[in-house]
Amino acid sequence: MHLRLADMELDLESDRGVFGSKGVDLGTLVLLREAPAAPATGDLLDLGCGYGPIAITLARRAPGARVWAVDVNERAVELARANAASAGTSNVTAGTPEQIPAELQFDAIYSNPPVRVGKAPLHRLLLEWLPRLTPGGAAYLVVQRNLGADSLASWMRGQGWSVARLKSKKGYRVFKVKVTEPTAGS
């Protein structure tokens, strides 16, 4: 499939049984077009990477960063690895959750999270990974408005996280989430 952004075009392979196999997801496009640029260095995470469109875009945009791409679907991980190799992004490491070093912290997380798994598993996933942001780090999440974006934002605020709605476009919200209390000026 073909991913077209203002700053790059990528041809990526997907497969049946992997999210987005019929074309690049609209939410993914909204995130890649609207979210702020990733830090140029450090460790970045694509949470729920699928065949890798977010991770590979981040890796192209931030060649000095290490990009981690995680998914529970092993076929998705295989595709993300193959797509990263054919895109020439050697700074992407894809794996299942247990393959990502447990001590790693992330300077930024970008995710089109799996909202269709249901609230409890989605909340568990966010509770597992978002606290692994570095103190100055932020997560950028895209969520479809009709699939509970605003109630997810309320739940995240209920965790004491700071949540800003950066964009609302084409039925999707892009949220910036920080797990620590914001300091003046941040």
Ligand SMILES: C[S@@+](CC[C@H](N)C(=O)[O-])C[C@H]1O[C@@H](n2cnc3c(N)ncnc32)[C@H](O)[C@@H]1O
């Ligand atoms: C909405 S899809 C986004 C896929 C890809 N990032 C994209 O933009 O096309 C969410 C992904 O999260 C993955 N996922 C579901 N539960 C997960 C979990 N507990 N840990 C990691 N990934 C998970 C799914 O397999 C799916 O690939």
